[in-house]
Amino acid sequence: MLRIGILGAAGIAPSAIIRPARRRTDVVIAAVASRRASAASAYAQEHGIERSYGDYRALLADPEIDLVYVALPPSEHAEWSIAALEAGKDVLCEKPFAMNAAQAGRMRRAAAETGRRLIEAFHDRYHPLSLELDVIVASGRLGEVVSLRGEFSGSNPxxxxxxxxxxxxxxxxxxxxxxYPLHWVRALTGEEPLVTSAVATLNPLGADMSMDAALAFPSGVTARISSSMIAGTALNTSFDIIGTEGSVHVDNMVFPSRGHSIREVRGGIERWLTVRGNETYDHQLDAVVRGLASGEPLLTEGDDSLGNMAAIDAIYVAAGIDRLIG
Structure with missing residues (x-):
C-alpha cells in the first residue's frame, strides 16, 4: 500500500490525486497538511482523509507517509520538495517544477543525495494519447519532423x-x-531548444498574461509555443506536428479523456483517430506506483524537469522579463 500525504489543501488535489487514489486498491491518501490546522481538518473531513496537520513538517515527520504530493504555489515547490526528500519521502511535485532552473537544480541534487524519487506532475505525458504521438513520429510515416506548434490558452481574467x-x-x-506545450515539443524531439524570440503581454503586477515563443532544436526542428490567460480567450490545448511526408493536428492534449481528436494527413488523405484511455491523472498515478516499485525512471523526472525549467528561464529572458527569483 502506497501511503500519500498532501502538502497544501489545494483545489487541484481532488482531481489530481485524491479521486485517482480512490479508484485503486494499492494507494491511500493518508494525510493532508495546511498552514492552518482548521483548514487542514476541514479538508480532511471533506475528502475522507485519515489525518490532518496544521504544519507541513509535521506531515513530513509522519513515518507512515511514503510519497508526498506537493500541491503548493510554485514559489514553495523547491523548499518543500527538498524538505520532503530529506525527510525520506518520495515526491510528486506539481508543475511548474520550480521558479527557475537554479531551484530545479537544487531539487534534483537533493533527490540524488537522499536516494529518493522526485517526479514532476505533467499528468498528460502519461496518457496513451501522448505515447501514440511518440509512436507516430518514430514510425517515420510523417517523414522527417520539420516544425511543431503547441498552444495552451484559456480565459483567466x-x-x-x-x-x-x-x-x-x-x-x-x-x-x-x-x-505544457513547451514540454510537448521537448518530449517529442528529445532535445533541448534554443529560444530565438519571445513576446509577452503583462498584467499590472508584471506576470505574463500571454506568451509567444519561437524555438530551434539542434536537429533543425523549429517550434512555436504560446499561452494566454487574457479574459475571453477560448480554451485551446492543441498540438501540430509537421513533417516532410505528412502532418498531425491534435485537439485537447491536456485532458484527452474529456474528448480529443487526432487528424493525420499523408499524401492528401485524412485519417481521424482517437486513443482510448482513462483520465490523465489515473495514468500518472499508475506510472508513479509502478515506477516506485520497479525503480524504473519515469518520463517526468531528472533531466526532464531541469530542462523544462531552463527553457522557461530562457523564454522569459528572450521576452525581456526578469523573473529569475531565488
Whole structure:
C-alpha cells in the first residue's frame, strides 16, 4: 500500500490525486497538511482523509507517509520538495517544477543525495494519447519532423489576489499553461531548444498574461509555443506536428479523456483517430506506483524537469522579463 500525504489543501488535489487514489486498491491518501490546522481538518473531513496537520513538517515527520504530493504555489515547490526528500519521502511535485532552473537544480541534487524519487506532475505525458504521438513520429510515416506548434490558452481574467497572476508566487501564463506545450515539443524531439524570440503581454503586477515563443532544436526542428490567460480567450490545448511526408493536428492534449481528436494527413488523405484511455491523472498515478516499485525512471523526472525549467528561464529572458527569483 502506497501511503500519500498532501502538502497544501489545494483545489487541484481532488482531481489530481485524491479521486485517482480512490479508484485503486494499492494507494491511500493518508494525510493532508495546511498552514492552518482548521483548514487542514476541514479538508480532511471533506475528502475522507485519515489525518490532518496544521504544519507541513509535521506531515513530513509522519513515518507512515511514503510519497508526498506537493500541491503548493510554485514559489514553495523547491523548499518543500527538498524538505520532503530529506525527510525520506518520495515526491510528486506539481508543475511548474520550480521558479527557475537554479531551484530545479537544487531539487534534483537533493533527490540524488537522499536516494529518493522526485517526479514532476505533467499528468498528460502519461496518457496513451501522448505515447501514440511518440509512436507516430518514430514510425517515420510523417517523414522527417520539420516544425511543431503547441498552444495552451484559456480565459483567466486578471485578479491581483490569485497566485496565477502574482509573479513572485509563480504566476503567469507561461508558468501555468505554457509549460505544457513547451514540454510537448521537448518530449517529442528529445532535445533541448534554443529560444530565438519571445513576446509577452503583462498584467499590472508584471506576470505574463500571454506568451509567444519561437524555438530551434539542434536537429533543425523549429517550434512555436504560446499561452494566454487574457479574459475571453477560448480554451485551446492543441498540438501540430509537421513533417516532410505528412502532418498531425491534435485537439485537447491536456485532458484527452474529456474528448480529443487526432487528424493525420499523408499524401492528401485524412485519417481521424482517437486513443482510448482513462483520465490523465489515473495514468500518472499508475506510472508513479509502478515506477516506485520497479525503480524504473519515469518520463517526468531528472533531466526532464531541469530542462523544462531552463527553457522557461530562457523564454522569459528572450521576452525581456526578469523573473529569475531565488
Amino acid at each position: 486578471f485578479d491581483p489576489t490569485s497566485i496565477r497572476h502574482i509573479p513572485t508566487l509563480g504566476g503567469g501564463s507561461l508558468m501555468d499553461l505554457g509549460c
